[in-house]
Amino acid sequence: xxxxxxxENIWTWLITLIDRLFCRAGLPYIFAYTLEKIIFGxxxxxxxxxxxxxxxxxxxxxxxxxxxxxxxxxxxxxxxWAQTIADMVKLLFKEDIIPAxxxxxxxxxxxxxxxxxxxxxFLVIPFEKNLIGQDLNAGILLIFAFSSLAVLAIIMxxxxxxxxxxxxxxxxSAAQMVSYEIPLVLSVLSVIMLVGSLKLNDxxxxxxxxxxxxxxxxxxxxxxxxxxxxxxxxxxxxxxxxESEIVSGYNTEYSGLKYGFFMLSEFTNMLIVALVxxxxxxxxxxxxxxxxxxxxxxxxxxxxxxVFVLMWFRWTFPRLRVDRLMDFGWKVLIPLAFVNIFLTxxxxxxxx
Amino acid sequence: xxxxxYLNEIKGRFPGTADAALERIKDGVPALLCPAxxxxxxxxYLKAEGFNYLMDLCATDYRDSLEVIYHFCAxxxxxxxxxxxxxxxxxxxxxxxxPLYPGADWQEREAFDLLGINFxxxxxxxxxLLPCGWEGHPxxxxxxxxxxxxD
Amino acid sequence: xxxxTLKDKDGxxxxxxxxxxxxxxxHGVLRLGLVLDGxxxxxxxxxxxxxxxxxxxxxxxxxxxxxxxMSDRFDYVTSMNNNxxxxxxxxxxxxxxxxxxxxxxxxxxxxxxxxxxHILFFGFFAMDLGATTALIFGFREREEAxxxxxxxxxxxxxxxxxxxxxxxxxxPAGFIEKAGNFVKMMRSRLKDYDDLVTxxxxxxxxxxxxxxxxxxxxxxxxxxxxxxxxxxxxxxxxKDDTYSVYREFxxxxxxxxxxxxxxxxxxxxxxxxxxxxxxxxxxxKLEPGEILAKVPKIIKPPAGEAYVRTExxxxxxxxxxxxDGTANPYRLHLRAPSxxxxxxxxxxxxxxxxxxxxxxxxxxxxxxxxxxx
Numbered sequence: 001x002x003x004x005x006x007x008e009n010i011w012t013w014l015i016t017l018i019d020r021l022f023c024r025a026g027l028p029y030i031f032a033y034t035l036e037k038i039i040f041g042x043x044x045x046x047x048x049x050x051x052x053x054x055x056x057x058x059x060x061x062x063x064x065x066x067x068x069x070x071x072x073x074x075x076x077x078x079x080x081w082a083q084t085i086a087d088m089v090k091l092l093f094k095e096d097i098i099p100a101x102x103x104x105x106x107x108x109x110x111x112x113x114x115x116x117x118x119x120x121x122f123l124v125i126p127f128e129k130n131l132i133g134q135d136l137n138a139g140i141l142l143i144f145a146f147s148s149l150a151v152l153a154i155i156m157x158x159x160x161x162x163x164x165x166x167x168x169x170x171x172x173s174a175a176q177m178v179s180y181e182i183p184l185v186l187s188v189l190s191v192i193m194l195v196g197s198l199k200l201n202d203x204x205x206x207x208x209x210x211x212x213x214x215x216x217x218x219x220x221x222x223x224x225x226x227x228x229x230x231x232x233x234x235x236x237x238x239x240x241x242x243e244s245e246i247v248s249g250y251n252t253e254y255s256g257l258k259y260g261f262f263m264l265s266e267f268t269n270m271l272i273v274a275l276v277x278x279x280x281x282x283x284x285x286x287x288x289x290x291x292x293x294x295x296x297x298x299x300x301x302x303x304x305x306x307v308f309v310l311m312w313f314r315w316t317f318p319r320l321r322v323d324r325l326m327d328f329g330w331k332v333l334i335p336l337a338f339v340n341i342f343l344t345x346x347x348x349x350x351x352x
Numbered sequence: 353x354x355x356x357x358y359l360n361e362i363k364g365r366f367p368g369t370a371d372a373a374l375e376r377i378k379d380g381v382p383a384l385l386c387p388a389x390x391x392x393x394x395x396x397y398l399k400a401e402g403f404n405y406l407m408d409l410c411a412t413d414y415r416d417s418l419e420v421i422y423h424f425c426a427x428x429x430x431x432x433x434x435x436x437x438x439x440x441x442x443x444x445x446x447x448x449x450x451p452l453y454p455g456a457d458w459q460e461r462e463a464f465d466l467l468g469i470n471f472x473x474x475x476x477x478x479x480x481l482l483p484c485g486w487e488g489h490p491x492x493x494x495x496x497x498x499x500x501x502x503d
Numbered sequence: 504x505x506x507x508t509l510k511d512k513d514g515x516x517x518x519x520x521x522x523x524x525x526x527x528x529x530h531g532v533l534r535l536g537l538v539l540d541g542x543x544x545x546x547x548x549x550x551x552x553x554x555x556x557x558x559x560x561x562x563x564x565x566x567x568x569x570x571x572x573m574s575d576r577f578d579y580v581t582s583m584n585n586n587x588x589x590x591x592x593x594x595x596x597x598x599x600x601x602x603x604x605x606x607x608x609x610x611x612x613x614x615x616x617x618x619x620x621h622i623l624f625f626g627f628f629a630m631d632l633g634a635t636t637a638l639i640f641g642f643r644e645r646e647e648a649x650x651x652x653x654x655x656x657x658x659x660x661x662x663x664x665x666x667x668x669x670x671x672x673x674x675p676a677g678f679i680e681k682a683g684n685f686v687k688m689m690r691s692r693l694k695d696y697d698d699l700v701t702x703x704x705x706x707x708x709x710x711x712x713x714x715x716x717x718x719x720x721x722x723x724x725x726x727x728x729x730x731x732x733x734x735x736x737x738x739x740x741x742k743d744d745t746y747s748v749y750r751e752f753x754x755x756x757x758x759x760x761x762x763x764x765x766x767x768x769x770x771x772x773x774x775x776x777x778x779x780x781x782x783x784x785x786x787x788k789l790e791p792g793e794i795l796a797k798v799p800k801i802i803k804p805p806a807g808e809a810y811v812r813t814e815x816x817x818x819x820x821x822x823x824x825x826x827d828g829t830a831n832p833y834r835l836h837l838r839a840p841s842x843x844x845x846x847x848x849x850x851x852x853x854x855x856x857x858x859x860x861x862x863x864x865x866x867x868x869x870x871x872x873x874x875x876x
Contacts (some may be wrong), residue, residue, distance in 0.1 A: 165520075245630070245861050317634065318634040319705070408836070410823055459843075490560050
């Protein structure tokens with residue numbers, strides 16, 4: 001599909017401009033390339049921070065309206081749009097407390113370790129065909145690899161805080177994320193089998209013209225949504241930070257900006273799983289031909305649909321218990337994922 | 353009154369038991385004043401007779417003596433019975449009925465805490481409502497608080 | 504602090520987890536000392552007394568009417584029921600006859616407060632299991648009921664509405680209509696509750712079969728109220744040892760058999776419906792009349808003692824009152840249902856998971872104000 005509109009045109013124009021300028025100045029291409037990537041990275045960071053701030057605001061508004069409340073209404077004027085910004089500023093000014101008996105360095109590093117991998121995953125997501133950090137051959141694999149690093153940070157935070165509640169939260173999260181990563185990857189595996197490529201752009205293009213994998217692979221899509229909810233620790237799988245049981249889980253002892261990082265990473269992760277769902281199962285940046293909107297708009301619309309569903313889950317369901325959670329992961333999701341892979345393979349052998 | 357039957361039975365079995373000052377309890381629930389050494393046996397007998405529900409256990413300081421009051425109820429027949437025990441104020445000791453009615457556990461601890469009644473036979477008799485190491489028993493009438501930093 | 508010397512079944516070290524007194528879901532300042540093997544509880548020890556205000560001692564230096572005001576603070580969720588039991592006990596000592604309208608108003612308020620308590624239970628129990636929306640739903644309806652209370656007595660939490668011999672104020676204009684609307688609204692909202700929480704698979708998974716209390720344990724531990732009836736013992740003081748004019752009203756005493764968290768939850772939901780039924784009947788039966796009997800200005804009951812039992816939303820709320828003929832009670836002892844129901848925790852918490860601790864504690868429905876007094 002050739003799209004002659006969209007944000008990628010501006011981006012390709014900018015790249016060409018930089019390339020030419022550097023060429024005129026007689027500098028090697030590597031400098032131009034580096035500059036382009038830096039610009040893209042900065043733009044991505046800005047996009048992520050704005051999205052996350054928006055997501056937090058959205059979460060509060062969605063939850064409020066589901067509970068027949070109004071949510072934030074004052075800060076900033078229109079429906080409290082500046083509430084999260086105000087909250088972030090407040091977090092910036094809060095005292096940074098490190099518990100006396102904490103493992104100080106691990107305690108300090110954990111918020112960084114949780115945030116960086118969740119940013120890295122954005123690099124391979126195609127916002128439009130050419131609007132992509134790096135179209136890696138192993139794109140989807142890289143996303144899962146980075147998102148599984150988050151568990152490390154959560155265990156670090158839980159352990160280093162030297163608190164029994166954080167320790168329980170860390171252990172719960174380790175068990176949960178390790179066991180839900182398997183159905184997550186397995187559910188995408190059937191799509192990869194059909195496409196024959198790990199490249200996200202290939203997966204998007206395989207879904208041209210409403211052949212969304214959400215329709216052709218409904219079981220995989222459902223498994224993915226469930227496992228992704230667990231992967232980002234949201235209700236009904238929010239055991240690592242179950243407020244009514246273990247206070248706030250692994251981030252109980254964090255305050256100020258470090259706590260803010262944990263919160264930001266939670267929403268960044270949610271954004272990633274929604275982006276991946278939109279890309280892999282819902283046609284990515286492709287939209288209907290009769291409505292020529294930029295691809296990034298289509299992608300974000302789909303993403304926010306998934307995000308809304310995740311929020312819907314959160315404000316509807318109670319929380320699972322830890323042993324039932326494991327049962328559900330290992331005894332229901334993983335067998336179903338294998339069945340799905342088997343059926344897909346059978347289908348491929350029979351019909352191709 | 354159905355419960356009167358049990359009262360008479362108990363009076364026959366355990367010499368020294370007498371009706372408590374009946375006029376003091378309103379609503380006509382019969383009361384039994386029982387000597388402290390017999391309490392455990394009498395409660396055991398009552399439980400066997402169907403008084404399966406301990407409604408309440410509390411104690412009162414009457415200046416000259418301490419009184420422990422048990423309110424029993426037989427849920428099936430809805431017969432109620434009150435048992436009272438008078439105790440010496442200096443060295444109040446009364447057999448614990450927690451082995452018979454586990455629900456008496458905290459109520460006995462409360463009486464121990466607030467009125468200083470000792471319940472030998474209680475599995476874990478220690479402070480319940482007051483902080484550890486509190487001196488005196490607040491619900492006794494002659495209790496006076498020691499002045500603290502706020503006075 | 505308790506020294507943790509317990510070992511788990513393989514002989515490894517266990518963890519002592521101090522849950523509370525500052526914890527989001529111990530319903531106040533309850534402290535639970537938990538010995539954990541991983542997430543499994545080996546031993547649980549509830550520790551109370553963090554909210555002990557010495558109310559039984561305070562009562563001895565207050566007049567009888569002031570004690571009714573103080574009784575609001577016993578269990579601050581069910582203040583009307585506390586008022587009720589205190590007023591009943593003093594009246595029993597005095598031997599006064601209460602006007603009919605006052606009796607009806609008392610029952611109306613007590614049942615409305617039962618509705619409020621059970622709505623709150625619904626919200627908090629769902630919240631304990633992680634369903635946040637239910638809490639807000641509960642608070643939304645509670646607000647309506649509190650406005651009814653406010654229009655009657657000017658207060659939203661500590662009503663001080665009952666007087667020795669009757670009630671303090673008559674109903675304001677339009678109250679009956681508003682209360683009728685509230686009952687209708689509550690009925691439709693109960694359907695919402697069932698849709699959101701009761702039928703939810705995860706909710707049932709978390710509550711069915713958890714924290715089972717047997718009939719024998721109920722009797723042994725003197726449990727009362729919905730906790731008792733959830734285990735299959737059909738005993739409601741309003742029916743079986745009736746007081747006030749409850750015998751004039753037609754209502755069921757619901758019973759469930761299993762005695763697990765889900766049944767205790769269902770008990771409240773069923774009782775809520777029965778309470779609405781009683782409210783409707785009261786609203787029909789109300790007739791104009793006196794609301795306060797003739798009692799002396801300074802209440803000095805003759806020397807004697809009275810033990811009065813009532814059915815509060817939490818269980819058997821009873822008052823043991825001793826008078827020595829002066830204007831202040833000689834001894835006031837409250838049989839607090841939360842206090843006695845809480846004892847069962849030591850027994851049923853063994854062997855469950857940390858998450859179940861919260862579910863079980865929530866299903867027993869305690870108010871620490873009443874536990875510690």
